[in-house]
Amino acid sequence: MQSLLDDVIARNRQWTQKGKVADYIPALSTANSDALGICVTDVNGQEWAAGDARTFFSIQSIVKAVTLLCALEDAPIRSIAKVISFEVCSDSFDSIANLETSRSHKPLNPLINSGAIAIIPFISGKAYEEKFLRVVKLIRQMTRNQSIEVNDKVYKSETLTGNRNRALAYYMKSTGTLSGDVEEVLDIYFRLCSIEVTCHDIARIGAVLAGDGLMPGTGEAVANPNSCRIVKAMMSTCGMYNESGAFATSTGIPAKSGVGGGIMAAIPGKMGIGVVGPALNSKGNSVAGIRVLSDLSSKLKLSIY
Ligand code: GLN
Numbered sequence: 001m002q003s004l005l006d007d008v009i010a011r012n013r014q015w016t017q018k019g020k021v022a023d024y025i026p027a028l029s030t031a032n033s034d035a036l037g038i039c040v041t042d043v044n045g046q047e048w049a050a051g052d053a054r055t056f057f058s059i060q061s062i063v064k065a066v067t068l069l070c071a072l073e074d075a076p077i078r079s080i081a082k083v084i085s086f087e088v089c090s091d092s093f094d095s096i097a098n099l100e101t102s103r104s105h106k107p108l109n110p111l112i113n114s115g116a117i118a119i120i121p122f123i124s125g126k127a128y129e130e131k132f133l134r135v136v137k138l139i140r141q142m143t144r145n146q147s148i149e150v151n152d153k154v155y156k157s158e159t160l161t162g163n164r165n166r167a168l169a170y171y172m173k174s175t176g177t178l179s180g181d182v183e184e185v186l187d188i189y190f191r192l193c194s195i196e197v198t199c200h201d202i203a204r205i206g207a208v209l210a211g212d213g214l215m216p217g218t219g220e221a222v223a224n225p226n227s228c229r230i231v232k233a234m235m236s237t238c239g240m241y242n243e244s245g246a247f248a249t250s251t252g253i254p255a256k257s258g259v260g261g262g263i264m265a266a267i268p269g270k271m272g273i274g275v276v277g278p279a280l281n282s283k284g285n286s287v288a289g290i291r292v293l294s295d296l297s298s299k300l301k302l303s304i305y
Contacts, residue, residue: 001048004299005038009051012036012291019279019287022259027157031057031261031278036288038296039199041207042271045217053199057276058154060258061093062202063135063192064116065209065231065239066142070135071110071122072227080122083107083177084115086234093241093284094164096171105175111238111256114168117189121180128184135192141222142208142215143201155194162190193258199274202264206272209235209254216272232266236304240290243283251294252303263289267302 016034023029037052071080089108091097098108107114125131140148169186172178178185207216209232213223235254240247240263247255253273255265261278263286273296277288297303 001040002050004296005040005048005050008292008295008299009036009038012288012295013051015288015291016277016279019277019281021261021278022280022284025154025157025161025259027151027154028058028260028278033279035261036277036292037199037275038292039203039274040271041200041203041216043207043211043214043216043269047200047203049200052276053274055276056196056198057262057278058151058193058258058260059195059197059202059262060193060260061111061116062205062256062258062262062264063139063195064111065235065256065264066139066205067116067119067123067135067192068110068234069209069223069227069231070124070138071119072230073224074124074134075122077230080119084110084118086110088237088244090242094168096164096168099168099171099175099177105172105177107172107177109234109238111234112241113165114172117165117169117185118172118178120185120188121178128181128188132188132191136195138222139195139201139205143197143204145201148195148197148201150191150194151196152194154196155191158190158194159187162186165189197262199262199276201274202262203272203274206264206266206274208272209266210268210270210272232268235266240285241283243281243285247285247290248305251290251297252305253293253297254304255293257285257289259284261286261289263293265293268304270302
């Protein structure tokens with residue numbers, strides 16, 4: 001496995017030159033666009049890493065898989081489905097279009113910005129701070145990393161420039177889709193996106209999802225198998241935004257990307273994979289990260305289809 005990962009990184013490093021780091025959130029523009037790293041954690045807890053696996057990056061939209069998991073653990077899916085659909089979205093991750101044009105005004109799924117904002121009220125916790133801590137604690141538990149924290153620079157930058165997300169949230173408030181205090185919900189969303197991680201952390205999150213909620217190695221249950229199944233189903237169909245179909249055909253694994261350049265994959269019953277490559281394509285997905293996952297998937301026959 002180690003030499004395979006070293007090879008896959010070396011072979012695909014050239015693709016980092018084909019993308020651009022995100023700059024619509026100014027703090028993300030300082031990321032190293034040449035970086036490329038991978039970590040694999042199998043469901044028994046064995047771990048391998050290659051390339052720039054220790055590079056820190058912000059979790060961004062990968063956190064949407066964990067917020068969805070928390071909401072599914074804390075609230076009946078029937079009540080979530082009243083305000084959020086579980087359907088694919090052919091528009092960009094921050095699109096407002098379908099909120100207005102669809103009759104129900106529901107966000108299309110919980111892995112795009114609108115859906116991830118609307119799901120926050122379903123996470124348990126009376127005060128907003130408790131909802132935030134509920135997600136952070138689960139991330140610390142899944143990653144076995146108690147030093148997981150928000151990157152303050154990224155958080156401030158998200159807060160200052162997150163006007164599209166504000167527009168989505170206020171629009172959803174006006175249609176009754178978003179309950180609660182809009183600014184408090186947005187603040188949780190911005191903070192969650194700004195959590196700093198490495199490939200090791202997201203590979204471990206992927207491994208817990210792959211193992212139906214069991215911690216790799218110890219077998220301790222941290223989430224319900226049915227919630228993990230739904231998260232993986234959403235990752236397979238919507239995790240790479242409006243590139244999810246192409247990714248399914250090239251790679252065939254449940255995965256969730258973020259504009260920090262990370263991609264977290266969960267191969268059912270087998271392993272979690274974390275990749276970082278901050279140079280993105282026009283859909284907001286890591287160019288080299290996709291190549292690495294597609295290469296690894298064909299070498300290890302990981303496709304679930
Ligand atoms: N924080 C980012 C945003 O809301 C997350 C988007 C992403 O990673 N695709 O725009």
